[in-house]
Amino acid sequence: MQVLKFGGTSVANAENIRKVSAIIQEVIKKDRAIIVVSAFGGVTDLLLQSGELASHMDEGYKEKLRIIEKRHLETVKGLLPVVQQSSVLSWVKKSCNEIEDICNGIFLLGELSARTRDRIVSYGELMSSQIISAYMNSAGLVNTWKDARELIVTDSNFGGAAVDFIATNKKINQYFSGNNNLLYIVPGFVASDGNGTTTTLGRGGSDYTGAILAAGVYADVLEIWTDVSGMMTADPRLVSNVRQIPHISYQEAMELSHFGAKVIYPPTIQPVMTKKIPVWIKNTFAPGDYGTMIESDAKENGNIIRGISSINKIVLLSLEGSGMVGIPGFSKRLFEALASEKINVIIITQSSSEHSICVGIEENASVKAKEVVDKAFAYEIETGRVDPLIVEKNLAIVALVGDHMKSHTGVSGKMFGSLGRNGVNIRAIAQGSSERNISAVIASEDVKKAINVLHEEFFETTYKQINLFIAGVGNVGSRLLAQLEQQKDYLQHHLRLQVRVIAMANSRKMVFNDDGIDLKTWKQSLENGDQMNLQRFLGIIHSKNLRNSVFADVTANNTLAECYDQLLQKAISVVACNKVACSSSYDYYKKLKDLSREYNAPFLFETNVGAGLPVIGTLNDLLRSGDKVNRIEAVLSGTLNFVFNNYNGEKSFAEIVRQAQDEGYTEPDPRLDLSGTDVMRKIMILARESGEHLEMDQIENRSFMPASCMEGDVANFYKEMARHEAHFKNIYNGAASANMKLKFVAKYENGKASVGLQHIDSKNDLYHLYGKDNVVLFYTDRYTEQPLVVKGAGAGAEVTASGVFADIVRTASV
Numbered sequence: 001m002q003v004l005k006f007g008g009t010s011v012a013n014a015e016n017i018r019k020v021s022a023i024i025q026e027v028i029k030k031d032r033a034i035i036v037v038s039a040f041g042g043v044t045d046l047l048l049q050s051g052e053l054a055s056h057m058d059e060g061y062k063e064k065l066r067i068i069e070k071r072h073l074e075t076v077k078g079l080l081p082v083v084q085q086s087s088v089l090s091w092v093k094k095s096c097n098e099i100e101d102i103c104n105g106i107f108l109l110g111e112l113s114a115r116t117r118d119r120i121v122s123y124g125e126l127m128s129s130q131i132i133s134a135y136m137n138s139a140g141l142v143n144t145w146k147d148a149r150e151l152i153v154t155d156s157n158f159g160g161a162a163v164d165f166i167a168t169n170k171k172i173n174q175y176f177s178g179n180n181n182l183l184y185i186v187p188g189f190v191a192s193d194g195n196g197t198t199t200t201l202g203r204g205g206s207d208y209t210g211a212i213l214a215a216g217v218y219a220d221v222l223e224i225w226t227d228v229s230g231m232m233t234a235d236p237r238l239v240s241n242v243r244q245i246p247h248i249s250y251q252e253a254m255e256l257s258h259f260g261a262k263v264i265y266p267p268t269i270q271p272v273m274t275k276k277i278p279v280w281i282k283n284t285f286a287p288g289d290y291g292t293m294i295e296s297d298a299k300e301n302g303n304i305i306r307g308i309s310s311i312n313k314i315v316l317l318s319l320e321g322s323g324m325v326g327i328p329g330f331s332k333r334l335f336e337a338l339a340s341e342k343i344n345v346i347i348i349t350q351s352s353s354e355h356s357i358c359v360g361i362e363e364n365a366s367v368k369a370k371e372v373v374d375k376a377f378a379y380e381i382e383t384g385r386v387d388p389l390i391v392e393k394n395l396a397i398v399a400l401v402g403d404h405m406k407s408h409t410g411v412s413g414k415m416f417g418s419l420g421r422n423g424v425n426i427r428a429i430a431q432g433s434s435e436r437n438i439s440a441v442i443a444s445e446d447v448k449k450a451i452n453v454l455h456e457e458f459f460e461t462t463y464k465q466i467n468l469f470i471a472g473v474g475n476v477g478s479r480l481l482a483q484l485e486q487q488k489d490y491l492q493h494h495l496r497l498q499v500r501v502i503a504m505a506n507s508r509k510m511v512f513n514d515d516g517i518d519l520k521t522w523k524q525s526l527e528n529g530d531q532m533n534l535q536r537f538l539g540i541i542h543s544k545n546l547r548n549s550v551f552a553d554v555t556a557n558n559t560l561a562e563c564y565d566q567l568l569q570k571a572i573s574v575v576a577c578n579k580v581a582c583s584s585s586y587d588y589y590k591k592l593k594d595l596s597r598e599y600n601a602p603f604l605f606e607t608n609v610g611a612g613l614p615v616i617g618t619l620n621d622l623l624r625s626g627d628k629v630n631r632i633e634a635v636l637s638g639t640l641n642f643v644f645n646n647y648n649g650e651k652s653f654a655e656i657v658r659q660a661q662d663e664g665y666t667e668p669d670p671r672l673d674l675s676g677t678d679v680m681r682k683i684m685i686l687a688r689e690s691g692e693h694l695e696m697d698q699i700e701n702r703s704f705m706p707a708s709c710m711e712g713d714v715a716n717f718y719k720e721m722a723r724h725e726a727h728f729k730n731i732y733n734g735a736a737s738a739n740m741k742l743k744f745v746a747k748y749e750n751g752k753a754s755v756g757l758q759h760i761d762s763k764n765d766l767y768h769l770y771g772k773d774n775v776v777l778f779y780t781d782r783y784t785e786q787p788l789v790v791k792g793a794g795a796g797a798e799v800t801a802s803g804v805f806a807d808i809v810r811t812a813s814v
């Protein structure tokens with residue numbers, strides 16, 4: 001015998017039922033079969049809603065019942081030839097009238113008992129099974145309809161009745177051994193108690209009906225036909241890259257379903273497991289897919305973890321108090337109190353101090369739980385030995401499941417490490433001694449992120465996803481987007497990285513797309529976006545709560561730089577080409593560095609000094625390996641270098657500065673470059689990175705600019721420079737006549753930093769520096785005589801974008 005169960009979606013309408021029928025046609029070629037069916041998809045909910053509305057004296061229940069009746073009548077009409085319809089139609093009408101009668105009664109009394117609720121909801125499976133049976137008979141699949149209430153005996157715990165297996169197996173045995181029919185159709189979910197009153201097996205209980213029957217008849221297989229191709233490594237509604245699990249052990253399947261994998265109702269496994277009946281999960285809509293085989297010795301698949309699941313709407317109950325230490329019986333009393341109200345405990349943790357015991361239960365039982373536990377410990381609470389029960393809401397459980405965890409170290413390290421890096425706070429942890437499951441209680445709002453983080457960590461050898469938020473899509477930002485688009489395949493194939501741009505903004509507009517903004521058409525998307533609002537932009541980054549979130553600041557904006565702390569605190573990495581944050585007060589710079597360390601969220605700003613050149617990275621590597629920086633000498637302004645390399649008195653100084661701005665080397669405000677402020681910021685950042693506590697006003701700046709150039713706006717700046725052409729020519733001639741070059745040099749030594757224009761002779765390391773190049777000389781304990789030199793283009797949109805790009809990629813390796 002084989003038992004097949006078809007779920008709600010599989011029998012949702014006439015078209016699907018035909019698919020089911022085709023599957024059954026095939027399977028009965030092999031052996032006799034019992035077919036268990038659910039209510040048509042959505043009908044159970046509608047029935048429950050009808051009862052609920054009626055009990056609140058809301059006439060809306062009538063509309064619900066009308067919808068239910070219409071669905072069933074239409075399905076009959078869509079399935080059966082007209083001549084065979086009448087008896088089924090009248091049976092459906094009769095059933096619907098009965099439901100209405102019951103609801104009318106509820107409406108009048110304003111009261112709905114659990115017993116009556118079971119009665120109402122049972123019609124879903126009763127009607128669907130009758131219709132399917134009639135259709136299959138009409139299609140030549142001769143079958144016997146058998147009421148599950150005559151086979152499955154339960155207690156009277158309505159809504160989730162417990163099966164009396166002895167009585168049930170006896171009935172199943174009697175019935176099926178006395179019958180030799182080929183095909184039986186049985187309604188799932190429903191049963192009856194010792195008095196013959198209708199009960200139900202709990203939501204999703206048709207799976208259980210299948211298992212009870214399969215165990216009762218010692219079936220060769222139980223097939224669960226549903227709308228997915230088997231059990232997946234995680235809930236496909238939460239994770240997009242889930243994988244099918246072809247083989248899984250009974251215990252693993254039980255753990256996964258217990259912790260929320262809805263594809264199979266948790267009690268289903270027990271009856272079939274004891275009889276070693278394999279359970280095969282198959283997809284009604286893709287019968288060719290292998291699905292999942294649940295069996296005793298499931299094949300290994302090379303993964304330590306078999307799957308990840310989650311349950312939402314959990315509350316954590318904590319019983320605490322100094323009076324609990326060393327006194328036996330507290331937990332017993334806690335669990336007894338909960339059991340007395342039939343409150344199911346999902347997770348338990350107790351610290352070794354025995355000072356507190358903590359259990360996770362479903363949220364809807366929390367009020368009752370608080371009541372019974374406080375009552376049970378009333379005396380201890382009054383005498384101050386135990387505190388009143390603490391109830392924490394809005395929590396969820398995520399669980400990793402796998403038989404092979406026990407033979408592997410480092411699983412929980414990996415689990416908690418990856419969650420921590422993504423700012424997921426863990427409220428409680430449980431690992432059974434079977435080591436088949438590690439579960440953690442986290443905030444509900446973090447569930448989706450947590451499941452995705454864990455899935456990526458344990459299953460996605462394919463790639464890791466970075467979720468990027470970009471502020472600033474001007475000169476550098478647009479190059480960055482072009483580079484990201486161009487490197488997409490390389491990142492995926494060589495680094496196994498996928499960078500998805502979730503949001504971008506400029507000063508006017510912002511746009512979001514959870515699936516990633518198409519980088520070929522980002523300009524139009526941004527134009528069509530919303531008006532930019534920084535607080536909203538940041539708010540959305542927080543609320544999206546995506547794993548591996550990176551915020552890239554490609555602006556020179558002050559306000560943005562003031563928000564990095566908010567991001568790092570949420571474990572969102574920050575990549576800044578914007579220098580404002582690192583060159584603001586030392587306290588803020590330090591705060592950001594500390595937050596980055598505390599939340600394990602990289603804060604990277606390589607492009608703050610020397611654009612794409614590896615200056616800060618090199619400095620950090622020196623320090624990390626134990627070297628000490630004694631002196632830094634550098635030419636750090638691409639703009640000033642360009643200006644002094646090109647100025648020889650032929651074109652005016654102002655014109656050369658204008659050219660530098662037009663070619664994109666200057667800061668958005670060129671005065672920051674010409675005044676030396678930008679170089680001061682850079683040498684300060686290098687000094688700070690070397691461990692120096694330095695502020696801007698401690699840096700000496702020997703400016704070569706006439707003061708009047710810096711008074712007023714940018715237009716005035718150019719005007720004044722033109723007026724002072726003789727001054728600049730003078731500076732130039734002074735150097736040229738001595739065969740020297742002019743370089744704006746930054747220095748850091750003995751805790752002091754300075755910037756200023758210098759005459760450089762041809763023997764100097766700084767002499768051979770062309771175009772917009774930068775050079776940094778590091779004199780350290782290891783590089784004493786000859787410095788370590790980093791040299792190359794130190795400005796320009798393309799190289800700066802590439803530096804930002806490299807930082808973004810670097811966040812993924814943390």
Ligand code: ADP
Nearest residue numbers: 007008009226227228231232234235261262263
């Ligand atoms: P049926 O009505 O056939 O009983 P259910 O809706 O009860 O179907 O269960 C199937 C659904 O379970 C799938 O559509 C899927 O969205 C959900 N699901 C949750 N977790 C998992 C998982 N780990 N693997 C497969 N499906 C899952």
Ligand code: ASP
Nearest residue numbers: 038044189203204205206
């Ligand atoms: N129809 C019931 C429910 O929706 C039982 C089932 O489909 O398994 O919960």
Ligand code: MG
Nearest residue numbers: 007204262263
């Ligand atoms: Mg189900």
